[in-house]
Amino acid sequence: GENVEQHPSTLSVQEGDSAVIKCTYSDSASNYFPWYKQELGKRPQLIIDIRSNVGEKKDQRIAVTLNKTAKHFSLHITETQPEDSAVYFCAASPYGGATNKLIFGTGTLLAVQP
Amino acid sequence: EPEVTQTPSHQVTQMGQEVILRCVPISNHLYFYWYRQILGQKVEFLVSFYNNEISEKSEIFDDQFSVERPDGSNFTLKIRSTKLEDSAMYFCASSGLAGYNEQFFGPGTRLTVL
Secondary structure (H helix, E strand, C coil), X not given: XXXXXXXXXXXXXXXXXXXXXXXXXXXXXXXXXXXXXXXXXXXXXXXXXXXXXXXXXEECCEEEEEECCCCEEEEEECCCCHHHCEEEEEEEEECCCCCCCCEECCCEEEEEEC | CCCCEEECCEEEECCCCCEEEEEECCCCCCEEEEEEECCCCCEEEEEEXXXXXXXXXXXXXXXXXXXXXXXXXXXXXXXXXXXXXHCEEEEEEEECCCCCCCCEECCCEEEEEC
């Protein structure tokens, strides 16, 4: 069945360092890959996404890369700040059609140490 | 900026009771979803809804669950006879036009079944 694996489950970095979170997906029909940030007790917030016709996308300190052949995608956060501390979820979804469900990874707890 | 809203924020119920969780999606969105998140775990897809019918449901979404869009603004999730294992955070999400997968999540309803 559809599955998204995410690593690492926890990540601790020093403020200013970079953080990388990696995901793999099983459904080759997946064409849309969002990343959500979830602070404790709050809703998942979309921070960046990428579609399969693009290999990389960047938004200020955040970037996402996609390797469709290997079915891998990664989130890169540069110059981390304490406010980046949260749980990050990757997800995958088939593109278009009537169903755009998201299959989530298991999450990465990022702790940025000041 | 428009947001998805959900009520109540917290619902406590006795096992076997019926609960209705309410959501108001973003007004011009066409696709609606329910997800759940058991404490400390990943977000799991329950059901997607489009054009006044279910477009897809997961294995979790059994006969005890139902969804409805009773009017032009609300989207509800009903659990007919709650079980202890239904205790979770339930998120509503919505997205816009077909092919645009960005899903925006509501703040969630924490359901506690005693």
